[in-house]
Amino acid sequence: MDDPVLRVQVRLTERDRTLLGWLYDHGVLTSFQIANALFPSLDFCQRRLRTLTELRLITRFRPNRPDGGSYPYHYVIEQLGAETIAAARGERPPRREHARTERRRWTAGHLLAHRLGVNQFFTDLAGHARSHPGTSLDAWWSESACRRPGAFVRSDDPVVLRAYQPRVRPDGYGEWTEDGVTVPFFLEYDTGTEPLGTLVDKLDGYTALARHLGRVWPVLFWLHSPARERNLQRILTDQPPIVPVATGHRADSSSPAGEVWAIAQAGWYRYRLAELPAS
Known part of the structure; x- marks a missing residue:
């Protein structure tokens, strides 16, 4: 050949x-x-x-x-x-x-550490699925894929696809399935360098996206320390988000598939990824 x-x-x-x-x-x-x-x-x-x-x-x-x-x-x-x-x-x-x-x-x-961190999140999910029957990582989109015109729009009309430009810039989009339940989600991977107010401001774009699509998917903030997670939770308690938001931290190396996600609308109790609200 x-x-x-x-x-x-x-x-x-x-x-x-x-x-x-x-x-x-x-x-x-x-x-x-x-x-x-x-x-x-x-x-x-x-x-x-x-x-x-x-x-x-x-x-x-x-x-x-x-x-x-x-x-x-x-x-x-x-x-x-x-x-x-x-x-x-x-x-x-x-x-x-x-x-x-x-x-x-x-x-x-200089983007290497951030990209490896994002990829660690998704490969951890893939590794969990490899060793846990009934679970699967069904979608893993990059930041650039999320920014493509028409991303997330369910339409075969090319005019509609070209017309819609997402305002959100997540570090990734994924779909996680466990025991027949699939949860689409957006990932915001935090390195601790941005002000917490900047993280909160990102939710405006997700709110606009949810209104445009008529569908709501959780936004996951994967934070680098428990202290930063607590501080973000305090802000979100004072400024309740419209879209579902879950926070978790990676300090103890727990799997992101596990019971590590605290939900803003549920008193910050911890849930598994597959238990997060989506519609």
């Missing part, structure tokens, strides 16, 4: 395609994130990653720690991997410099 895309397609498993799609859509994943989300063991994962690297579908880099040592390997998609995913989706081939541009963005960019 002269076409490199056709040559590698026959060597890919469904799990490989899932991984390549994630890297194409979400930029960068660590070896630990990939192993947790998709593989039964880290060793098995590393062997497969080496194979995909040798096929020039993905590549890796390893940032240095400021205090010495290095982080785990970080994986990004190669040009052949990007072209393979675009072909599988029936999309136009990515520009020739797509993979190089993305690689430079994540190896040199």
